Amino acid sequence: MKPASIAIQGIRKSFRGKRVVDVDRLEIRPGRTMALLGPSGSGKSTLLSIVGLLEKPDVGQVLLDGVAVTPHDIEARMSMAAAFQRPYLFKGTVSDNVAYGLRLRRVPSGRVAVLVSEGLERVGLPGWETRSALTLSGGEAQRVALARAMVLEPRVLLLDEPLASLDPLMKWRLARDFASIFRESPITIFYVTHDQDEALTVADDVAVMRDGSIVAQGCADDIFGLPADDWTAEFLGMEPPLQGIVRETEGGVAAIDCGGVTVYAVSRAQQGTEVLVGVRPEDVTIYAGTQELPPSSARNRLAGTVAEIEHAGSTFRVTLAAGTLRIAARVSRASVAELALVPGVAVTAAFKATAVRVRAIETGDTPGEYTCMSAPGTDITPPVDLQG
Amino acid sequence: MDIFIGAFRDGLTMLVSGATDVWSIVLVSIQVSGVAVLLALVLGIPIGFALGTKRFVGRRMMLIIANTGMGLPPVVVGLVVAMLLSRRGPFGKLELLYSQPAMVFAQLIIALPVVAAVSAAAVSAVPRELRLQARSLGASRLQEALMTLKEARMGLLAAVAAGFGSIISEVGAVTMVGGNLAGKTRVMTTAIVQYTRMGDYGPALALASLLMGMVLVVNILLTQVQQSAERYEK
Structure with a gap:
């Protein structure tokens, strides 16, 4: 499937009177990995939820391939998938988890089994189908969460601090694996992190967020080579x-x-x-x-x-x-x-x-x-x- | 001890001989409490889901009502339902007092807050992020709700057990709105009270044993379902 372009325009979002997102424009080009960098509490996860059509902005638009979409556009939502900081897995087996989105899309069961098997192989967990999802370590669970999202072959993949809860060794091992998986996959990726080394490892482009606003966006090399301002x-x-x-x-x-x-x-x-x-x-x-x-x-x-x-x-x-x-x-x-x-x-x-x-x-x-x-x-x- | 031995012998003879009134009493009990608990689940689980997962005006008040309702005295429910259905009451024209629907209604009012409150606690224990995760993989609102209920299944089984337990042994409300009419609204608990008052301990003990057996069987079944769910989760 062709990767999609994602853009947001004039997005504002407030919670209890406090403005948490105020972004005029952000664009992720098809097939690129954009890292959204910023300190904790800068509004990154809320922005990801809005881009992923999981949350409605107060004002503004999310454009998928140039067309405005909302959380009610099931087709647009079906073209996206996400994995979050904590790999929330459903009760049941690894296979049940990886197959979840495929079953929602009414993929025939024989095909589901094949795709689940391929998905697990891709994240380095071949043959793990029958294991209980609740007995996995943090790194294993995160791989399953990634497989669960990737197996859907989404046009846009949203990742919210996917490595933040892992120990350093597992973190860098997975960051390298992610980078290699992303390179091989024609997917547009929006990757939220507060860790610049992680962003450099996986991303082509970078946007920096501060107090709900984007203060810089561009190719990773430029952003990291020449900061936009003193902050x-x-x-x-x-x-x-x-x-x-x-x-x-x-x-x-x-x-x-x-x-x-x-x-x-x-x-x-x-x-x-x-x-x-x-x-x-x-x-x-x-x-x-x-x-x-x-x-x-x-x-x-x-x-x-x-x-x-x-x-x-x-x-x-x-x-x-x-x-x-x-x-x-x-x-x-x-x-x-x-x-x-x-x-x-x-x-x-x-x-x-x-x-x-x-x-x-x-x-x-x-x-x-x-x-x-x-x-x-x-x-x-x-x-x-x-x-x- | 002679009183127990005699009553046990009389009761056993009654059950073995297939005395029709005993089995019809059991049947009415199953019908009334079965329908009431089913209705309580159909209404209570969605209410519990909304209370446990949504934020809306009046939610806090509804939670207080549901939690208070768990301790609602059956006689108070019986009194209010009897007044509502009495000839002078707002629904008197329906002529439902002393009928099985009136008993179902009274038991539903007793079981509903129990099922709703226990369900709310069960679904609120499912992390919000898990629901968000389901949505992010393409789940519709309905599919997201079904996933949440599946995740909360252990707690929902407890809601079933608590709802059933709150009405199967209840006597006050069914007496007041059912009237204990033989072959029509007489259930195990009201019959036990009546036979005991008459000093007819044999059938009272027989029905008491059946009631205990029924509660035991239902709870064994629920425990088995819970255990198989636990095995699935491990």
Whole structure:
């Protein structure tokens, strides 16, 4: 079945007088996986319920392939399926659960058995049909919930924090499996999560939600590379975007003056354009200030001092100050110890021109929307002449 | 103990000889309470479903009424139904007083709050998210409701048992609205009262044994259904 496009327009939803969703526009293109990122309580799950036709908005429209649909459109609802944070399974066997939606669609019982078997195989649980659904572990139950939704071959799949209740090991194992299953399936997927690593693993596109509104939407690479505003930057664990002006361009590489410091980026931006610039912390390598840098393709080499060091899970987030410019790097514990990184220490930050995301200021676009000015294919290593 | 031995012997003789009035009394009991409990289930389960799953104005009041109704004294129900159906009452023209429909009506009023309140508790224990999950897989409102009732089946079986138990042993209301007319509205409980008053302990004990047996059989059946449902869930 052909994947569907989903769009919402002017959606508002309030509970007891409190506005929980206020989204002017959001679009998921056919066959793409869009992750909806945002902190707890930002209205993500309510928006998913509205998109999935499980809840009616106070005002606004949900468009399926450009046609307005409501929770009463049974055909539209039948073209969607969902799995939620807690894998709510019905009492009975694994097979009863996976077959539930198929039986609602009056699929002949012989065909149901085949599809259930295939569905379970797809999520790594072959032959589990007769097991009781109530005796499964969290990860197993989530796989069954995913199979129950996927077996319907929906045109739109809605997933609400499907990995949030799992332990880290199971979470990453399933995230990888999900990503591979999604790649093989021609389904439009709306994936709600508060975890950016998970979003990066599974999604093509990302929308960021704050207090009921979408503050940024675009391809994952751009959203994560260049946050829309200071709040989004903080939420994504980055420094706010740098402001600069393109001084010159040569061979697809723009030299951008950011407060007296030149940053090189692979970009289509024209000379004289005022731009915002962002670099992901994991794309930045930190070297001790006095040592000679090893040969590398990293064109950007900024000398400065360590301004801040913070714990970030299993790594450290090191913020470097170079003039007025601040840039964050993700550094392993071993490197922090080896380089003796403490605030005030002189260091050099190195990153490739391909790792720099660029967006023009005042393009006339709706705030939060991205006009990607980075060169196409910048998430892969560019040809030699464009390298760093 | 002679009184028990004598009554037991008389009662057994009566049952074995197939005395028609005893079996007709049993039949009327099954008819009246059977129809009343069926009606209570047909009306009470949807009411319980709405109380347990929906949010609407007056829900809290209905829950209070249902919970209070679980302790409704049968004689009060008998009194009110008798007044309603009496010649001077609003439904006197129907001439239903001292008839089986009047007894069914009285027992329905007793059983309905029990079935509704126990059903409401059972369906409200089914997570809202499970209903949302069913809807997200394409279930219509009716299919979603059926799934909820299926998930709550253990609790619903308890509602059946509680509803049946509240009326099969009830004597006050059926006496007041049925009149204990032989062959017409005489049921096991009213007959036991009458035979006991007359000092005729044999048939009273025979009917009491049958009543106990009936309650036991119904509960054994319900327990078996519950156990097979439990096995299915594990």
